[in-house]
Amino acid sequence: MALSRGLKCCQRIFSWIPVVIISCVVLWSYYAYVFELCFFTLRNTLEKVAYLLVFHVCFIMFCWTYWKAIFTPPSTPTKKFQLSYSDKERYEMEERPDVQKQILIDIAKKLPIFTRAQSGAIRFCDHCQLIKPDRCHHCSVCETCILKMDHHCPWVNNCVGFSNYKFFLLFLSYSILYCVFISSTVFQYFLKFWVEELPNSHAKFHVLFLLFVALMFFVSLTFLFGYHCWLVAKNRSTLEAFSAPVFQNGPDRDGFNVGFRRNLLQVFGEDKKLWxxxxxxxxxxxxxxxxxxxxxxRNPLLASEERWGEDGGSDEDSTDGEGDNDPSVNIEIES
Incomplete structure (x- = not known):
């Protein structure tokens, strides 16, 4: 037991190494740009002020989004999806798989579940002892089920899912913007140092290396950001892109695709000022x-077309005002 706890503790410590690496690179880039380039290399005051102003806007937005992607807890299913004590006891005591399957079907009759396991059975997590909502998956690293799980990202040491997917996308976009701004403003001084128009100094190494690092991250992040833009346009998660969700009529990668505009609104919301x-x-x-x-x-398991949340009255885990705007009820069908 003590050994297991020690290993888990070491695992948690080592899981922060990628975040520490990124943080160190960013802090070094701040020093190299602000001090070595702007304070020690630039001579034009107006250019220096303009560079510092735009740089700090990009730097603040990058740090803000990175912080939110790291420290926003991933959302987990509410208690409505967990088995009650009696249901859990009945399920565990039953040894016949077909009867266990029927028990889960009976429990899921009043839940908004449309997807199935590959076998056609109700998606159930033995570890968390709950019926999985659509697009929910169990993360072996976080050791819990994550709503609309996309993937577990080591660079943010967090699961990317429903609660922080927008933050992750903004983190990628501001990272690219940060790299583009550094590259475009450093390039001319890179050339001057390279052809020795500027005198050799301690700033030379920082400026030269700063451009290489910015371009390297720009290329890698652009491919990743482009892939996630495609996922948003198709309304898929990374997991769904590799393994199509299974509906009553079979696997369908576009089962949640309701059109580009509404796919975008699902992630960023309707208030464009906050995007x-x-x-x-x-x-x-x-x-x-x-x-x-x-x-x-329409959930074929729902008895008499019952909808989510109708039988429970108010629920402490539900969101205020969402009952009137249930996205699974008010659906416009695209031709």
Missing amino acids: LFPVFTSQGDGHYFPLRTLSES
């Missing part, structure tokens, strides 16, 4: 999502 800021504006609560076709938007 560029790392504040949570995503639609819904992560437990259910609009579906592409009306036939799929």
Whole structure:
């Protein structure tokens, strides 16, 4: 037991190494740009002020989004998806798989669940002892089920999912902007140092290396950001891109694709003034999502077309005001 706890403690410590590496690189880039380039190399005061102003805007937005991507806790399913004590006891005592399957079907009748396991059974997490909402997956690193899980990112030491996917996208975008601004403003001084128009000094190494690092991160981040832009346009997670969600009629990669505009609004919300800021504006609560076709938007397990939340009255885990704007009910079908 003590050995296991020690290993887990070491694992938690080592999991922060990628974050520490990124933080060190960013802090060094701040020193190299602000002091070595702007204070020690630039001679034009107006140019120096302009560079410092824009740089600090990019730097603050990068740090803000990175912080939010790291320290925003991933959302987990509410208690409605957990088995009650009696249901859990009945499920564990039963040894026949077909009866266990029927028990889960009976429990899921009043839940907004449209996807299935590959076998067609209800998606159930033995570790968390809950019925998985659509797009929810168990993370072996976080050791819990994550709503709309995209992937576990070591560079933010966090699961990227419903609660912080917008922050992760903004982190990538501001990282690219940060690299582009550094590269474009450093390039001319890189050339001057390279051809020795500027005298050799301690600033030379920092300026030369700063351009290489910025370009290296720009190339790698651009491919990653482009891939996630494609995922947002298709309304898929990274996991769904590799393994299509299974509906009653079979696997369908575009099951949650409701059109580019509404896909975008699901992640960034309707208030466009907040799109560029790392504040949570995503639609819904992560437990259910609009579906592409009306036939799929009706849960075949729901008795008498009962809808999510109708039988429970107020729930301490529910979100105020969402009952009137249930995205799984009000669906416009695209031709």
